[in-house]
Amino acid sequence: MSAALQLDSPHIESSSSVTEYATKRVRRNTRENLRLVAPLRVSKASRGLFVIVLTSILGVGLFGMLLINTTLAQGAFTVSELRWTHTQLIRTEATLTETVAALTGPTVLEASARELGMVPSPTPAFIKIPSGKVLGKARPAPGVRIAKPVELTAAGLAQLPSSANLPVAFDESVDSATPDLQGVTGEWSDPRLVNTPDQAKGLTLDAIAVE
Amino acid sequence: MSPSRSDRNFSDYGTAPIKLGNTRRRGTALILVSSLIFMIFAGRLVDLQAIKGSELASAALDQRLRTVFLPAKRGSILDSNGAPLAITVAAKNVTADQTMIAEPGVVAQALSPILGADADILASRLTGERRSIFLAKEVTPQTWEKISALRLPGIFSEDTSRRIYPSGELAANVIGFVGAEGTGLGGYEFAFDERLRGTPGKATFERGPGGRAIPTGASVRVDAQAGVDVELTIDRDIQYVAQKAISEAVESAGAKDGSVVVMDPQSGQILALATAPTFDPNFATQTAERDRNNRPLTSIFEPGSTSKVMTLAAVINEEAATPYTPIKVPEVLRRGDTDFKDSTPNGTLRLTLNGVLAKSSNVGTILAAERIGGKKLSKYLKKFGIGQPTGLKFPGESHGSVPEHEDWSPTSFPTISFGQGLSVNSVQVASVYSTIANDGLRVEPSLVKRFIHADGTSEQPTAPQTTRVVSRDTAIQMRVMLESVVGEGGTATNAKIPGYRVGGKTGTAQVIDARLGGYSDEVVASFVGMAPADNPRLVVGVFISEPQNGRYGGELAAPVFKKVSSYALGALQIPPTGSKAPKLALTFGG
Numbered sequence: 001m002s003a004a005l006q007l008d009s010p011h012i013e014s015s016s017s018v019t020e021y022a023t024k025r026v027r028r029n030t031r032e033n034l035r036l037v038a039p040l041r042v043s044k045a046s047r048g049l050f051v052i053v054l055t056s057i058l059g060v061g062l063f064g065m066l067l068i069n070t071t072l073a074q075g076a077f078t079v080s081e082l083r084w085t086h087t088q089l090i091r092t093e094a095t096l097t098e099t100v101a102a103l104t105g106p107t108v109l110e111a112s113a114r115e116l117g118m119v120p121s122p123t124p125a126f127i128k129i130p131s132g133k134v135l136g137k138a139r140p141a142p143g144v145r146i147a148k149p150v151e152l153t154a155a156g157l158a159q160l161p162s163s164a165n166l167p168v169a170f171d172e173s174v175d176s177a178t179p180d181l182q183g184v185t186g187e188w189s190d191p192r193l194v195n196t197p198d199q200a201k202g203l204t205l206d207a208i209a210v211e
Numbered sequence: 212m213s214p215s216r217s218d219r220n221f222s223d224y225g226t227a228p229i230k231l232g233n234t235r236r237r238g239t240a241l242i243l244v245s246s247l248i249f250m251i252f253a254g255r256l257v258d259l260q261a262i263k264g265s266e267l268a269s270a271a272l273d274q275r276l277r278t279v280f281l282p283a284k285r286g287s288i289l290d291s292n293g294a295p296l297a298i299t300v301a302a303k304n305v306t307a308d309q310t311m312i313a314e315p316g317v318v319a320q321a322l323s324p325i326l327g328a329d330a331d332i333l334a335s336r337l338t339g340e341r342r343s344i345f346l347a348k349e350v351t352p353q354t355w356e357k358i359s360a361l362r363l364p365g366i367f368s369e370d371t372s373r374r375i376y377p378s379g380e381l382a383a384n385v386i387g388f389v390g391a392e393g394t395g396l397g398g399y400e401f402a403f404d405e406r407l408r409g410t411p412g413k414a415t416f417e418r419g420p421g422g423r424a425i426p427t428g429a430s431v432r433v434d435a436q437a438g439v440d441v442e443l444t445i446d447r448d449i450q451y452v453a454q455k456a457i458s459e460a461v462e463s464a465g466a467k468d469g470s471v472v473v474m475d476p477q478s479g480q481i482l483a484l485a486t487a488p489t490f491d492p493n494f495a496t497q498t499a500e501r502d503r504n505n506r507p508l509t510s511i512f513e514p515g516s517t518s519k520v521m522t523l524a525a526v527i528n529e530e531a532a533t534p535y536t537p538i539k540v541p542e543v544l545r546r547g548d549t550d551f552k553d554s555t556p557n558g559t560l561r562l563t564l565n566g567v568l569a570k571s572s573n574v575g576t577i578l579a580a581e582r583i584g585g586k587k588l589s590k591y592l593k594k595f596g597i598g599q600p601t602g603l604k605f606p607g608e609s610h611g612s613v614p615e616h617e618d619w620s621p622t623s624f625p626t627i628s629f630g631q632g633l634s635v636n637s638v639q640v641a642s643v644y645s646t647i648a649n650d651g652l653r654v655e656p657s658l659v660k661r662f663i664h665a666d667g668t669s670e671q672p673t674a675p676q677t678t679r680v681v682s683r684d685t686a687i688q689m690r691v692m693l694e695s696v697v698g699e700g701g702t703a704t705n706a707k708i709p710g711y712r713v714g715g716k717t718g719t720a721q722v723i724d725a726r727l728g729g730y731s732d733e734v735v736a737s738f739v740g741m742a743p744a745d746n747p748r749l750v751v752g753v754f755i756s757e758p759q760n761g762r763y764g765g766e767l768a769a770p771v772f773k774k775v776s777s778y779a780l781g782a783l784q785i786p787p788t789g790s791k792a793p794k795l796a797l798t799f800g801g
Binding site: 076087090091092093094095097098101102105106107121122123124125126135137139 | 353452709778
């Protein structure tokens with residue numbers, strides 16, 4: 001206002017005009033009468049809430065940190081445990097690998113086979129299936145029978161590939177000319193091969209050859 | 212507060228004046244001292260943080276960091292069906308801290324039965340001031356568990372690995388062996404060491420006081436790269452039968468040593484490569500060094516009569532003769548300054564070329580060879596692979612030699628024509644027969660089927676070279692002639708396999724004695740054959756060196772051939788062809 005007064009002052013000549021001007025100004029800016037108003041509702045709870053919010057943020061943060069740390073520590077423990085299990089499993093694997101490798105080796109296999117009374121086939125011979133033609137000279141395996149022979153059944157035969165050569169060694173006295181094995185049902189019944197346990201003597205079946 | 216006022220105040224009491232420090236000076240001093248201390252601190256701070264900062268931080272990290280080397284698993288050596296011949300398994304080294312052991316005797320007594328070691332020796336290793344000493348190396352994990360269960364103070368273990376050869380001696384000559392540090396020292400363990408070894412990795416991590424890794428800490432892990440598996444062409448079962456047969460033959464003949472080579476002529480793959488006596492690679496260092504050799508490749512000898520196949524194949528291939536060509540064979544043939552004879556003097560023989568081979572006539576072979584001359588013979592020998600590397604790249608391989616044609620003396624040509632005066636290894640001889648078996652096309656022998664990388668991908672070795680040596684017709688004629696050797700009147704009737712057509716050739720070659728500077732009485736008895744002769748799928752060479760009981764290839768080597776071939780034909784499911792061998796005349800009328 002004083003600035004306005006100063007600005008205006010060059011144009012104001014007399015003191016009365018100054019008063020007049022001031023009065024006018026005051027009148028123009030007349031405020032409303034002061035009156036009592038109801039006190040503002042300052043909520044006491046609001047500060048409490050603020051504290052709770054802050055505390056809970058802090059709490060959640062701390063708890064979260066704790067949780068993460070615990071989880072990580074737990075993870076570290078799990079890793080340790082799993083590593084230990086891993087080591088154990090490696091050990092077991094080592095043992096088993098070694099055992100299996102040794103047991104499947106031909107040296108052990110031959111010894112086990114001989115224990116069962118098996119002997120190496122002296123000359124290879126094959127049965128052609130289904131014609132039953134014998135390829136090669138089948139001869140009885142040398143040695144003495146000590147175990148009961150396994151009976152060949154048609155069910156077992158059915159599992160063979162349809163066209164297969166069956167290495168076999170059997171008694172030379174048996175006619176080795178083309179036995180007819182087609183249409184065999186039920187028990188294996190070719191008398192020239194396996195019928196009675198006695199005739200099964202010396203029969204060694206060790207592989208199936210697919211042509 | 213002014214100094215004058217305080218002076219006045221105190222002196223007014225009339226007591227002895229108390230000497231008071233100059234407060235301003237003190238203040239100044241205090242400030243100076245504080246500043247100095249502060250400056251020292253600040254300086255130190257700058258020093259620690261700015262100047263030495265990174266260095267110290269890394270030193271601190273180093274204290275927490277731990278680097279563990281991750282050993283790479285050594286690749287396995289497998290047979291052609293993937294069966295293990297050499298594998299690496301986890302193992303433990305047992306160590307002791309001598310300072311922690313109060314009663315070595317008691318501890319030794321407890322460990323002795325588990326480690327299978329002498330208690331006294333163990334006790335001496337447990338006594339002393341050493342913080343770490345090996346008690347046992349490469350024991351099985353179970354053995355360590357038994358020891359660990361005893362809870363003996365001062366007994367520790369460290370992780371290691373162990374190379375095991377599950378089938379012991381089986382194919383040991385090919386596989387080789389490893390030394391104490393697990394590096395290959397012989398055979399393919401040595402030749403492929405770099406591939407088998409793999410690349411070790413390492414893990415670096417920050418660890419807490421308990422030794423466990425700090426989860427959020429720095430960690431770098433470079434995984435170990437497992438070694439490459441080497442799959443050989445060796446068939447474990449055929450190898451076993453071959454090895455057993457040659458061991459028995461060497462023993463019964465009282466021979467110095469023996470070898471067997473089993474080949475697939477079409478692929479050139481060696482299915483078995485056996486020698487006797489051999490060694491157990493699980494205890495390699497405890498065996499004689501000469502028995503660790505892969506003799507079929509490292510020993511050379513003069514092939515003798517088995518070499519006649521090359522001479523006669525060359526003669527037929529050059530169309531200088533046919534199997535029916537009659538050759539009048541005198542008892543003695545003088546060439547240069549030497550009289551050449553057959554091993555059994557029979558007077559003058561009237562043999563066909565076929566008969567020359569079947570009766571293994573030296574004189575007949577010389578006469579046949581003279582139809583083509585030395586230069587051509589020399590060329591054929593080279594094409595058959597004589598004096599050339601086998602291509603197997605086996606460590607210590609000796610590929611023998613054949614003198615250059617220009618250097619031949621007047622006796623060289625007749626001598627070389629029947630297999631003396633040149634040296635070969637067993638695989639080379641087997642390869643000659645494989646060439647005949649494979650219709651005259653030589654396929655370089657191979658022992659490695661493939662390499663299997665840790666990620667499961669397989670890598671084929673370089674394909675074997677193939678060379679046309681003789682024509683298909685020549686090869687077929689040679690095979691029929693080789694059948695005559697095994698047939699009636701031939702030298703190798705012991706090689707007959709009932710039901711199969713078999714062809715082959717015996718050899719009884721004299722051995723050069725370096726001390727005598729000439730041939731000794733010792734021989735290499737051999738037989739190399741193939742089956743089925745009309746469509747060969749299998750070539751087997753048997754070589755018995757310096758036999759004492761028996762002498763001839765037909766009596767010593769042929770039965771081994773029969774045993775090995777019979778098994779291999781069954782195992783490889785090769786049925787007989789069912790055809791009949793043509794009967795070729797051995798002699799001609801007159």
